[in-house]
Amino acid sequence: MKNLEEYVRSIPNFPEEGIIFRDITSVLQDKDSLKLAIDQMQDTIKDIDFDIVVGPESRGFIFGVPIAYNLNKGFVPVRKKGKLPCETVEMEYDLEYGSAVVEMHKDSIKPGQKVVIIDDLIATGGTIEAIVKLIKQLGGEVVKIVFLMELEGLNGRDKLKDYDIEAVIKYEGK
Numbered sequence: 001m002k003n004l005e006e007y008v009r010s011i012p013n014f015p016e017e018g019i020i021f022r023d024i025t026s027v028l029q030d031k032d033s034l035k036l037a038i039d040q041m042q043d044t045i046k047d048i049d050f051d052i053v054v055g056p057e058s059r060g061f062i063f064g065v066p067i068a069y070n071l072n073k074g075f076v077p078v079r080k081k082g083k084l085p086c087e088t089v090e091m092e093y094d095l096e097y098g099s100a101v102v103e104m105h106k107d108s109i110k111p112g113q114k115v116v117i118i119d120d121l122i123a124t125g126g127t128i129e130a131i132v133k134l135i136k137q138l139g140g141e142v143v144k145i146v147f148l149m150e151l152e153g154l155n156g157r158d159k160l161k162d163y164d165i166e167a168v169i170k171y172e173g174k
Contacts, residue, residue: 004040005169007033008149019174022149024120028062037168041118041146042067044166048144050114052076054135056102056127057083059120063148067118076108076115078131089137093130102127104134111139122147122167123174125156132163 009026013019027033041063053071055064056078068075081090081101088103109115115135117128122145132142142163150156150167153174157165 002033004033004036007036008169020171022121022151022171024059024148027148037148038063038066038070040168041148042070044146044168045071045116045144048116050116050143052109052113052140053116053118054078054104054109054131055118056131060118063120064118076104078102078104078134089134091130091134091137093126095126096124100127102130102134104131104138106138109135109138109140113140114143115140117142117145119146120148122150122156122160122165123154125154125159128156129159132160 007027007030009023011021011023014021027037052074053064053068054076055061057080061077065075079102081103084103084105087106089106090101090103092099092101117131119128122128128145135142145160145163145165147167149169149171151174152170152172
């Protein structure tokens with residue numbers, strides 16, 4: 001079997017000149033690499049005491065749900081504003097050009113619950129920073145944040161420096 005990095009498709013000059021886009025659809029399409037990705041992400045939390053998995057749409061769902069299932073934990077989806085049907089809490093965060101809002105159901109995290117956040121990629125860290133704030137607002141405690149990939153050149157860890165973060169694959173650039 002190949003290393004997980006070998007399954008990630010790198011697309012130069014997308015979405016703009018000078019950027020190398022790390023495409024995970026090639027990981028998802030192959031049964032061996034999908035299993036490898038989930039197993040390796042799950043392995044990073046094997047010794048962590050936690051109650052629930054949180055994942056942002058949509059790729060946090062892809063990796064977070066099977067990990068939650070395998071470990072007999074619940075899963076909390078974080079969605080873009082207006083997509084959740086019950087009462088929500090929301091957090092705005094900055095994007096490169098503008099801002100966005102993420103939401104969670106108000107009753108999704110109970111006070112004192114220990115939370116693991118699962119997502120596919122850490123770039124600038126803004127989305128996960130907003131999610132951490134929501135979890136804290138609801139009384140939860142983030143005990144680990146796990147990513148499939150990290151773009152180290154975008155310094156996303158700086159926004160999350162107080163948290164235990166792990167990335168399965170690390171790329172030096174942007």
